[in-house]
Amino acid sequence: MKTSTLFAVAFTILTFNAAHATAVTDLLQKYQAQGAQQFEAQAGKTLWTRSFGVSSEGKERRCATCHTEDLRQTGKHIKTGKVIEPLAPSVNTKRLTDIAEIEKWFKRNCEWTLGRECSVQEKGDFLSYILMQ
């Protein structure tokens, strides 16, 4: 991993608990091994608020549509109304601690939002952004 990325990740991790550290660093390393370049939280934020079109029910395909733009708030499933717990690890310590869970939601939600699986670059950028919330 690039030194600057490693430093950035380590710094972020030092401010959170060990569980986040293991899952996210493992995943970021995996993504880099699969060809991703330096991860940027800013790029993750841009992706977060970007619109990828409109669904057949007239809902905007954006991460923020269900999760809101402030990851510390609860979100709402736009179809079922089911409450979604905050994504920000600073508020919800269970987030970003389970690799299988992270990958599962990436697969499902990228499919709906972007219309395809997220690339390893995008996933890494997303994680870098979410980790800081």
Added chain:
Amino acid sequence: MKIRYAMLAVCAGVLTVASQMVLSEDDDHGKHQTKWFERTPDVARVDNAQYVKECGGCHFAYQPGLLPERSWRKVMNQLKDHFGDNAELSAPTHEQVLAYLVANSAEHGSYRRSEKILRSIAASDAPDRITNTPYIRHKHDELPVKLVKGNDKVGSLSNCAACHTKAEQGSFREGEIRIPGRGGWED
């Protein structure tokens, strides 16, 4: 007088025996069919944490007893496009969730709503929505749109728990209904 008492005792005895025979009657091929006077629970409660986690994350964790096995198999075969969303599971999780659904589908146990739902569906049909089963459609057919679709606290009939205050406990009785913005409902 003594004869009257004796007759009373005999009648009581006959009634007791007869009622036991009726209530314990089990000549329906091993599956007990609920009698009209029996009050069984509406539907079996969900008791599988994995199911709640995987399927109750986005919507109400519908009790498996609300659909027949063939409907559940259909739903589980279409998770890639689960009513517009991708709900795919890992292979082992898929197997486990399917096994739970099939083992607890409407055909199993003695639950009033399960039996009624089952009986209302034609053998050749496999509705993939609980709200598309004839029994459930009939039960909700008097609801005006403004109380459901037009009600932003409800949104859809698929949002059972919005009005059925004990839905999570597997109870859907009329007296428990509280429609947001309206209150109770009585037919």
